[in-house]
Amino acid sequence: MGWVEVIVLGIVQGLTEFLPISSSAHLRITSAIFFNEDAGASFTAVTQLGTEAAVLVYFAKDIWRITRTWVVGIWDRSVRSSLDYRMGWYVIVGTIPIGIFGLLFKDDIRTAARNLWLVATVLIVFAFVLAFAEYWGRQTRTINNFRMRDGVVMGFAQALALIPGVSRSGGTLTAGLFLSLTREAAARYSFLLAIPAVLISGVFSIPDVFNKSDHHPSGAQMVVATVIAFVLGYASIAWLLRYVAHHTLYLFVLYRVALGSLVLALLMTGTIAAT
Template sequence: MNPLEAIILGFIQGLTEFLPISSSAHVQIAQEVFGFGDLTKPQLTAFIATIQIGTELAVVSYFAKSVIEILRSWFKNGFRPWSKQEPNSRLGWLVIIGTVPIVVLGLIFQDAIETELRQLWIIGVMLIVFGLILGLGDRIGSKTKQLGELNLRSGLAFGFGQALALIPGVSRSGGSITVGLMLGFTREAAARYSFLLAIPAVLGAGAYQFLGSYQDLPEDLLAATIAATIVSFVVGYAVIAWLLRYLIKGSYMPFVIWRVGVGSALLIALGLGAI
């Protein structure tokens, strides 16, 4: 993979990470359709996990003030009785608790995630199925709850929604946002918590994958990965700002249509042997 190909994939990663359409699916589709590089599936998994660090650094940068307030409150009040903690301290615990499902399931099914599950047929089906589920959640959810109304049960439910993204094509933000909508949270509140919830999971997964695989990557691929990570950071930051403004009035239906369209086109192409 040369630097230009990596930058294109980094752009796709940054553009799609925070939209509920599955960034890993779009990166893999682009890589296989256009033949960017001759990567093994474990190498592709490591590449995707690493460039996701760029987008998560974009989240940390965009929500820096909130992250600092949450950490400060958690260290100050986090070990008091739940009822006596400040809202930000409780939010810190909810992020920790919500991260547990994806960490545990990710470690258990790591081999399958890096090999068997990374198939375009699975990605196509998941894009369609979870796109329709997202549309259902957006339609039937009451969309009345704000971020301050999160509790232990709903925080953990968000976490299991995020863990569904271990299946390529589901989407980390899409899975957790869908759960939030089903629980009655507003579109913006569901997205904000989804972004905060992703920070420890994605940074941890990216660091784990990078440290475990960079020794086996040739220098040109390592340099290309760093370039893609920088691009994903810049583009991801812009997408966060746009999406949160859009969700004040907009719905998730355009993303549902996109998911179903891309998934259908992918399955048709696979069926015809075009890919």
């Protein structure tokens, strides 16, 4: 894998991970259009460690407070009614679906799910699902009104992001809107929910990145790509939280439809290969 490809994919990962447009789809599409080769699901998983590190830094105070309260609450009943204690459980329970489906469909995620016909179609279909949620969602519930049911539903929505094109943040934001959560509340929980799944997936994918194929990155290249993803990912978090507080998600809907349509056109004309 060349340095240009590594740097470009690191930039793409950092810019798209937290937006509801699917970073895995963008990495797959970018690889196909500009480098004529799929960087692979493992490369995606490892570079996500960089963007997830950005979450850890950005939400460090919240994460520490939630973790500390959850640990104390195991023995101290007096703190169990607090949102921080309950949020710890919401994140744990919400992570279960993606863990189960990730293990059950591991091989398909790395192969069939990365077919560009599927990726492009999913980008478009879920764009309309997101638009429907934005239109019908009442957005009357804040993070203080979050319940276990919300965590479970958004956990299953996150599991759908195992398919490139769905988008982890897009799936959870959509589910949150259908649950009448505000965009800010859904986005904040989405960031917290992603932490366990991404960290576990990324760590376990590290050996797979450095396989014996001709198209694999060096250790230095992975470090550079991950650092780039971290820096741009941090900026993306700050931008998205400000954006969703004052704007609808229709901009992302239009972008998803346009990108999916472009990929379908390139596939139909034989400009790029589906696999």
